[in-house]
Amino acid sequence: MRFGRLCFVTFAETIYVRIYEERMDLMRVAIVGASGTPYHDGLFFFDIFLPPEYPQEPPLVNYKSGGLRVNPNLYESGKVCLSLLNTWTGSGTEVWNPGSSTILQVLLSLQALVLNEKPYFNEAGYDKQVGRAEGEKNSVSYNENAFLVSCKSMLYLRRKPPKHFEALVEEHFSQRSKDILSACKAYMEGAPVGFAFGYRNSEQENQQGSSMGFKIMLSKLFPKLVEAFAIKGIACSQYVDSAI
Helix, strand or coil: CCCCCEEEEEECCCEEEEEECCEEEEEEEEEECCCCCCCCCCEEEEEEECCCCCCCCCCEEEECCCCCCCECCECCCCCECCHHHCCCCCCHHHCCCCCCCCHHHHHHHHHHHHCCCCHHHHCCCHHHHCCCHHHHHHHHHHHHHHHHHHHHHHHHHHHCCCCCCHHHHHHHHHHHHHHHHHHHHHHHCCCCCCCCCCCCCCCCCCCCCCCHHHHHHHHHHHHHHHHHHHHCCCCCHHHHHHHC
16 A cells, blocks of 8 residues: 655654554654663654544554564554553543543553553552562563663664654664663663663662673673664764673
8 A cells, every 4th residue: 555645743852653644544653762761762663543433442553563572561463551542451541531532642651651660560460569679679670671672672673664764763873872872881880770871879879780691681782782873874983892
């Protein structure tokens, strides 16, 4: 199927939406992972379809996973579990309301509630472990794995950016590569995921540092990130020695 010209809409430079002018029921979205989360500086893509019953029924959302599981709510199959989409349980303002719910609300929920700073607790029933020693320990481990998978997602996007988003992917990683690689170095030196910058002076001084297993896995991914950025002409010479 051939589509006409695309409209590009940006929200606060962290959410990008393309809409097909000849198919206003179709859109593709890129969401930037927020700082302070294991998804920082990553790009996460979603396809949205407005069914004929919309807005009586919520939009259908598919996550472009690349075969990777980055979050309890986002499946390799593309399924998105979110109460606002009626794909998960919820009540009140958590579920879709034809009179007040919006696409923007869905996008902000994906960014703030799904791709959040402690995604481990998104898993059903795990919210009861918040604040408990075992739960917080598991959350730290989950964040480490989520960051590793997020890095793998970056590598996948460098190789195969979504159609019509090639320029955005290029520009995004050109601008964020230094922060991404600097964060990787900080994590390999012991900073906990999500607190790469200003870790020593932050309010998170009691936060457990990164695990040895995570450091080893990240050290194997790091040179691949450096290479992926350098191939595209991004200046990475200062990280080459660390990547060897």
